[in-house]
Amino acid sequence: MGELEKELSYREYVLREEYTLHAPYNPEMEFYNAVKSGDIIAVEKFLQVPFCEKEGLGTLSDNDIQNFKYHLAITAAMLARNCIDNGLEHEQAYTLSDLYIKRADKCKTLSEISDLHSKMVINYTKKMREQNTHAIYSRHIIQCINYIYDHMHERITLEEIAADVNLSNSYLSRLFKKEMHMSVSEYISRKKIETAKNMIDYSEYSITDISSILAFPSQSYFVKVFKQYVGLTPGKYKRQAKSLAS
Template sequence: MNIPQELLYQQYVRRELETYRAPYDPELEFYSYVRQGNTEKVKELCRESFQEKKGLGILSDSPLQNLKYHFAITAAMLARYCIEGGMEVTEAYDLSDYYIHKADLMKSKKEISTLHPQMCLDYTTRMEKMHRNHACSRPVAQCLEYIYDHLHNRITVPTLAAHAGISPGYLSHLFAKEMGISVSSYIQSKKIETAQNMLCHSDYAISVISTTLAFPSQSYFTSVFREKTGKTPMQYRAEHFRTSSIK
């Protein structure tokens, strides 16, 4: 496969995955993306109109009231997942109450369908901001953003330090102090998290995933993956992969 690493990584991160699996799995996946603050993925998944979403149960004989009930369930789930992700309980429930009340006043399914992605993205952008502000200093926040955008590259402390405009030694000290983990360990963890998602939701070969995430060799990738997850990439995929059709 002769696709540039950057393009392959961006294709994975940004494209829509046409998955065919039990309805419960994509729901959990969706709420996980909200909790992660992954606005790009949540935008993609919100393209389907809420009122036309398949698999919604019948909770009321009134189609409008039925959609309102499902909207309220979604709001409650968003609040729960975001609280688990670190959002303040009061903020999460205040948002939920606000959107449920707003939906309750609406007179059409179309209005509720328009409100649905607004609510989801409101939670997601708040989580994204919270994750980025986890580090108090601007240099570390800049590095976190750079790491996320360049997981397809080999990322070094000098590269990050130059991006943040500080010395490598100071960056290493500051990053460890604010994040509670070394720069290299953090980068490895983020690469392995991405590898886990790719193993679960794509049919890329393990060698391709290793190369895409800029590991020096497949054997090193396997070693780090086993250290972080307790399983080899092949074992992990065998346990978590869902049959999918990917174009």
């Protein structure tokens, strides 16, 4: 897979559709506020009524299953936007949205859609709870993080990031370690492996394609780093994930 193909493939993977919400304003805003604040208890109360039994969502398709798939996609897009407004990294938020929309497309029953919706909402809420407990990062570190997410499909170096944020390599390295409690290279590896896990969970890409798309120097190195952080090889993780989903 060439460089252009890798970039196009990755960009295709994180493409986002624009959706408009047609549900009652106040209850929905309470729901999104609970997610944004990372309030698991409040969110679980909202989830007591299964997604596919909710009223007032409107009819987007005469087919019930397709109708709720559309509404789950709307919810995914709205969750991403609301969480971004409250500080979640935009690439992470939209990648989650894309992944759950892809997963919804495979659902065959209303029960599966409701279960997926609950998992998606809880996932975003936990991300926000974690986000809200973190210290506020400096402007330069936020720029670094955004650069890493924007170039996840490339081989990223400290020198490139330092040039982008207009800092020296040594100063950026010290600043990043101080605020993030890990090196730049470790953070990049962690985020690439998180993305790889999500791609294994929710996309049809092969292990070889994922390794290439995320710009690992070789598949063997990807397997080594994946196992270091996950405790399983990508192949074993994929088999385990499929087993749990079936």
